Amino acid sequence: MPTEVSLENAVDLDLSARVSSAVDRFSGWLERYGETSYDFQTVYASPIGRAAKSLYYRNKKLGTLAVAPMVFCEAFVPSARRLFWKPQRFPIADAHYAMAFAFLAESRKEEHWLDRARHFLSVLVDTRCPGMKEYAWGYPFSWVTIDGTLTTGTALITTTPYVYEAFSQVYALDHDSRWLEIMESIARHAYTEYRQLAVRPGAESTGYTPSPNDPCLVVNASAYRASLLARAGVELSEPTYLEAAARNIRFVAGAQNEDGAWPYAADGRRGFIDHFHTCFVIKSLAKAMGYIVSAEAERAIELGVVYYRSHLFDESGLPRPFALAPRLITYRRELYDYAECVNLTVLLRDRFPELGAILTRVVGDLTTRWQRPDGSFRSRQLLVGWDNVPMHRWAQSQLFRSLCFLLCRETGMTN
Numbered sequence: 001m002p003t004e005v006s007l008e009n010a011v012d013l014d015l016s017a018r019v020s021s022a023v024d025r026f027s028g029w030l031e032r033y034g035e036t037s038y039d040f041q042t043v044y045a046s047p048i049g050r051a052a053k054s055l056y057y058r059n060k061k062l063g064t065l066a067v068a069p070m071v072f073c074e075a076f077v078p079s080a081r082r083l084f085w086k087p088q089r090f091p092i093a094d095a096h097y098a099m100a101f102a103f104l105a106e107s108r109k110e111e112h113w114l115d116r117a118r119h120f121l122s123v124l125v126d127t128r129c130p131g132m133k134e135y136a137w138g139y140p141f142s143w144v145t146i147d148g149t150l151t152t153g154t155a156l157i158t159t160t161p162y163v164y165e166a167f168s169q170v171y172a173l174d175h176d177s178r179w180l181e182i183m184e185s186i187a188r189h190a191y192t193e194y195r196q197l198a199v200r201p202g203a204e205s206t207g208y209t210p211s212p213n214d215p216c217l218v219v220n221a222s223a224y225r226a227s228l229l230a231r232a233g234v235e236l237s238e239p240t241y242l243e244a245a246a247r248n249i250r251f252v253a254g255a256q257n258e259d260g261a262w263p264y265a266a267d268g269r270r271g272f273i274d275h276f277h278t279c280f281v282i283k284s285l286a287k288a289m290g291y292i293v294s295a296e297a298e299r300a301i302e303l304g305v306v307y308y309r310s311h312l313f314d315e316s317g318l319p320r321p322f323a324l325a326p327r328l329i330t331y332r333r334e335l336y337d338y339a340e341c342v343n344l345t346v347l348l349r350d351r352f353p354e355l356g357a358i359l360t361r362v363v364g365d366l367t368t369r370w371q372r373p374d375g376s377f378r379s380r381q382l383l384v385g386w387d388n389v390p391m392h393r394w395a396q397s398q399l400f401r402s403l404c405f406l407l408c409r410e411t412g413m414t415n
Contacts, residue, residue: 015360016410018367019403023104026400029375033390035094035123036087040379040394043070045085045141053144075330078379078387089392091127091137092159094120096397098166103404105173107411117170121179124163129155134189135182136160136210146269147215155210157194157221158280160186161228168235187232190225191241203250205266217267219255220277222248223284230288242292249288252281253296260307261323272326275312275319276395279340282308286347305352308344312337317361333381338366339398346406363406366399 039045044053049070056063073080098120105114129136136155143150150156164186171179195207197216206225207214216222226248233241255266262281263271282304285297311323319337321329345359370377372388377399380387390396 015363016407019363019407019410022367022371023400023403023407025371025375026377026396026403027104027375029390030097030396030400032374033376035097035392036089037093037392037396038081038085038087038389039090039141039391041139041141041143042081042085043073044144049084050142050144050149054149057144057146071330074387075382076384078382078389081389085141088140089123089127090140090397091124092162093392093397094123094127095137095159095162095166096401097392098124099162099169100397100401100404102166102169102173103401103408107404107408114170114173117166118174121167121170124166125182129153132189134193135163135185136189136193137163138209150209155189155193157190157206157208157225157228160190161224161284164190164228164232168231183232184236187229187236187238187241190228190232191238191244194225196244196247199251199266200254202247203254204244204247205251205255206248215267218265218270219252219262220264220280220284223252223281223288226252227284227287230291234291245288245292246294249285249292249294249297252285253294253300256300256303260303260305261311262304270326271324272322273311273324274322275334275337276340278304278308278312278323279337279344283340283344283347301348305348305355309354309358313358317358318365319362331380331382331387334395335370335377335379335399336395338362338370339395339402342366342399342402342406346402346409359406363403 043049052063052066052070055066070084098117101113101117101120105111105117124137127137129138130153132155137159138154138156139150139159140152142152164183167179167183167186171183193210195212195214195216196204198204205216206222207216208218208221226245229241229245229248233239233245256262261273262278263273264277282301285301288294289297289301312320314320319333319341321331321334321337341362342359345355345362349355349359366377372378376390377396378386378388379391379394
C-alpha cells in the first residue's frame with residue numbers, strides 16, 4: 001500500500017518536472033481509457049437508487065435502511081458501481097478536459113493539444129441541454145436532492161460556468177467565431193434564466209436551476225454565476241452582466257460565517273462545511289475579482305483563506321474532507337478535494353504565499369500515492385484501502401485541469 005509522503009521529501013522535488021510527467025501519463029491514460037466513466041452518483045442514478053435516496057430525504061430511518069447497501073458498496077466495494085448504472089459522458093468533465101488541453105497548448109506551443117481541446121468543445125456543442133433556446137449544460141442522469149429530483153438534462157449553474165470558461169479559453173487561442181457565439185448564448189442563459197432572490201438591498205442569491213420555483217440560497221451557485229457573468233461582462237462588453245455579478249457577490253459575502261467559513265447553503269438546512277465547496281466559493285470570488293472590484297469580496301476571500309488553512313487540512317497537512325460533516329463519512333480523503341486544493345493554491349499563492357507550501361505538499365502526495373501505474377488517479381482513500389474506480393467527473397478531469405493550470409503558471413504562460 002502507498003505510504004504517506006512527508007513534507008520534507010515533498011519540498012525537495014522539482015515541481016514542474018513532477019507535474020509534467022504526471023500530466024503526460026494521465027493524458028495517455030485518457031486516450032486509452034475513453035471519455036465515458038462511472039460516477040460518484042452512479043449508485044443513485046438507477047430507478048432503485050433514486051427511490052432509495054428520495055426515501056432517505058423523506059424518512060431518515062427508513063431511508064437509511066434503503067441506502068445502506070449502496071453506502072456499503074461505496075465504502076468497501078467501489079467496483080460494484082457497475083451493478084447500478086452505466087458509464088456516461090459528463091459535460092462538466094468535458095469542459096475541464098478542454099481547459100486542461102488548452103493550458104497545454106498555451107504552455108507547450110503544440111497544435112495537437114489545441115486540437116484535443118477543440119474536440120471536447122465539439123462534444124459539448126452536441127451535449128447541451130435539449131429543448132433550451134440558449135446553450136446550457138447539466139448532468140446526464142436524474143439527480144435526487146433534498147428539494148426533489150432534477151431530471152436528466154436540467155441546466156445547472158454549477159456546471160455551465162465551466163463550459164463558458166472552456167469556450168472562452170480556447171477562443172482566446174484560436175479566435176474561432178463559433179466559440180464566441182456560444183459564449184454569448186451561455187452568458188444570456190446565465191443572466192436571464194435563473195431566479196434571483198433578493199436577500200438584502202443590492203444582494204441576490206441565484207437559483208441552482210432555471211426553475212422559477214428554485215429555492216436559491218446555495219452559496220456556491222451564486223458564486224459560480226458571479227464568476228461567469230463578471231468574465232462575460234468584460235469579454236462581451238455587457239455592463240449589465242457586471243452589475244448582476246456584483247449582486248451575487250454581495251450575497252456570497254453576506255452568507256459567510258464570522259470565522260470565515262461558508263455553509264453549503266444559507267437555508268438553515270444544509271450547514272455542512274466541506275473542502276471542495278469552500279474552494280468553489282473562494283475561487284469563484286477570486287476569478288470574479290479579475291474583472292470587477294469589490295471590497296466585500298476581497299475581505300471574504302481573506303477570511304475564507306484563513307478558515308480554509310486552519311480547518312480543512314488534517315494533522316498531516318493534507319486535504320480534509322469536512323470541517324463540519326452532514327452525516328457519517330466512510331472515507332478518509334477525496335480526490336475532488338485534492339483537485340480543488342491544487343487549483344485554489346495555484347490561483348492564490350502569489351497573494352497568499354503560505355499556500356505555496358500546501359501546494360507543494362499536496363502535489364507531492366498526489367504524484368507519490370494517488371497516481372496509479374496506468375496514469376489515472378485513485379478516487380478516494382477509504383477507511384480501509386482505496387477506491388480505484390476512475391470517474392471523469394469525480395474528479396479525474398478536475399485534477400488534470402488543475403495540474404495543467406499549474407504547469408502553465410510554472411512556465412509563466414498564463415495570468
